[in-house]
């Protein structure tokens with residue numbers, strides 16, 4: 001069931017990243033930055049990535065890549081919200097180009113683990129919300145969600 005929900009989300013987002021960005025759009029609900037940070041640490045994203053401000057946390061983990069990939073900031077190729085969400089949910093969707101480390105892709109698939117079967121939707125929402133703070137992505141229309149409270 002969880003996989004189904006994520007697949008549906010992914011298809012909605014993949015559709016949005018096509019040419020027609022003038023259509024209604026879709027975004028995840030607003031998350032919580034602190035909880036998103038916890039998700040980021042829980043799934044050990046820093047085994048393969050660096051992020052400004054998280055150097056100490058990264059040092060505690062044994063790195064899985066010879067040259068970790070920086071997340072966030074302007075070095076990134078991520079410019080839009082769909083690109084950001086897609087890169088978390090389907091890392092092989094767009095593989096890093098011109099990256100020297102041979103340990104990044106194996107048989108055309110990203111070595112980045114697919115978290116879709118382990119991460120809850122709430123974790124994904126918070127993680128993406130946290131990551132957004134670190135990227136400079138183009139403004140986009142947020143989907144309105146009715147608060148359950």
Ligand code: HEC
Pocket residue numbers: 039040043044045046047048049064069070071072076077078084087088091092094095096097104105109110111112113115127
């Ligand atoms: C085992 C290594 C590994 C782990 C662990 C990992 N990633 Fe990645 N990630 C990669 C690689 C490699 C790429 C580049 C895509 C490619 O070419 O395969 C990538 C790309 C990305 C990108 C796009 C980067 C950009 O700015 O262009 C994001 C965002 C990302 N990862 C987020 C995460 C998050 C969030 C986690 C933890 C939940 C995570 N990654 C865990 C290896 C990893």
